[in-house]
Amino acid sequence: MEKQRLAASVLNAKDEDVYNCLSDNEVFADLFNGAVFQGEQVIKPEYLEEMNEKKQMKVPGKDGQPAVIKKLRDVQKGSGLEESILGIELAVEGQRKVHYGMPVRHMLYDAVDYTKQIQNLEKKHRSSRDLSPGAEFLSGLKKEDKLRPIITLGLFYGEDQLWDGPMCLHDMLEFPKVLEPWKHYIPNYPLNLVYSGNVNPGNFRTGLQEVFELLRVAKDKNAMEEFLKKNQEHYKNLEWKRGRLVGNFLDIPLIKENAEVIRTEEGGINMCTAFQQMRMEGVREGIIEGERRGRNFGEEKLTRLIQLLFHDNRIDDLQRASFDTEYREKLYKEYGLENENL
Structure with a gap:
């Protein structure tokens, strides 16, 4: 209850x-x-x-x-x-x-x-x-x-x-x-x-245009990525008020809680980054769930890996990073995550 x-x-x-x-x-x-x-x-x-x-x-x-x-x-x-x-x-x-x-x-x-x-x-x-x-x-x-x-x-x-x-x-x-x-x-x-x-x-003349465009692909994360890639010139610098409207309708945490971190130099919102972070959070939750079921990957290393992937765009195969154990091991070594200073 x-x-x-x-x-x-x-x-x-x-x-x-x-x-x-x-x-x-x-x-x-x-x-x-x-x-x-x-x-x-x-x-x-x-x-x-x-x-x-x-x-x-x-x-x-x-x-x-x-x-x-x-x-x-x-x-x-x-x-x-x-x-x-x-x-x-x-x-x-x-x-x-x-x-x-x-x-x-x-x-x-x-x-x-x-x-x-x-x-x-x-x-x-x-x-x-x-x-x-x-x-x-x-x-x-x-x-x-x-x-x-x-x-x-x-x-x-x-x-x-x-x-x-x-x-x-x-x-x-x-x-x-x-x-x-x-x-x-x-x-x-x-x-x-x-x-x-x-x-x-x-x-539509307000951000409702983007809301209805994105709702069409909201359930399919791959379709969403493909749509944003195709329309990245528009969505990587979406007018501020329109972006905030999209954030509320599609319940995008980064926009609703801390939109300033993805404000563009022109004063807009980088929607591509906002959706990328949502996807990365989903990946992170998936990996944590895998650890909960017995996979041997430390939480601290996992957090550093997510930060590197998100901020440096060093990987684009998120599905593989979520569930392929050997591939994640390779990422840990390749990005030097064994180094506690990272």
Whole structure:
């Protein structure tokens, strides 16, 4: 149980970093412009306003007693459009792991927000007493009242970019055969899922472009190395803010904790070095695990070897260095690791 709580706290910490990034108006607007509007700059950062207040809605509960549904969106903002008073509500629900109930969750969140809009209109009209007798007074709304549209995105940013969950409410329903011809009478609710497999990275103007590019290869370390090698001119000096965004989404420790050590002379971030260190840490952990199982290599020599490999780039066959015993012995001798002064 303690391990589960610890794992949950670590996961929440990672997610909090992502939500903080998305709270930036420039990044938030870019997500919608790139994913929904195909690169067209419909949402302007300067028109966005925070809307992340806690909402609640009363619904019938057990024994006729009302139950209260409370929801705090991950990130939510209101936006004017084309300098008009007309606006839209935008929300992002981040997801690191697949959630098989996501369409229902989004449907509920949106219903709570639309209900909140209605309640605000009712309160305004009751206060001003401008409702006509009859239908307006009964509903609490004037005939010409309109609600602001809501767009909710499900941002899937886990390393494993394979979404095998439902894409709409109907995917979650079991339809009896007799209802098949009439299932269109059962309202559906689509999931606006955004992940590396259904967006064009070129549509984004912030570091989300690199985030979606790298998420496509994040699970395959060899593919990641090949991608970075092919695009090294871009990634060896990535603009600072874009690099920090990538570091938070892909949970890169060096960038999140000590990015200054890989700051370039031009003021950017060397992403190639950041990913190389991640790979080296994986190698180190693999070797330590091998030692734990009885391999005879000292921890101090191991640490010095990793430092040499990382800082001096003396080896590029990391897989072999991790698991080939004879090869590691050769490295120890070749790099003089028998010398205690190293």
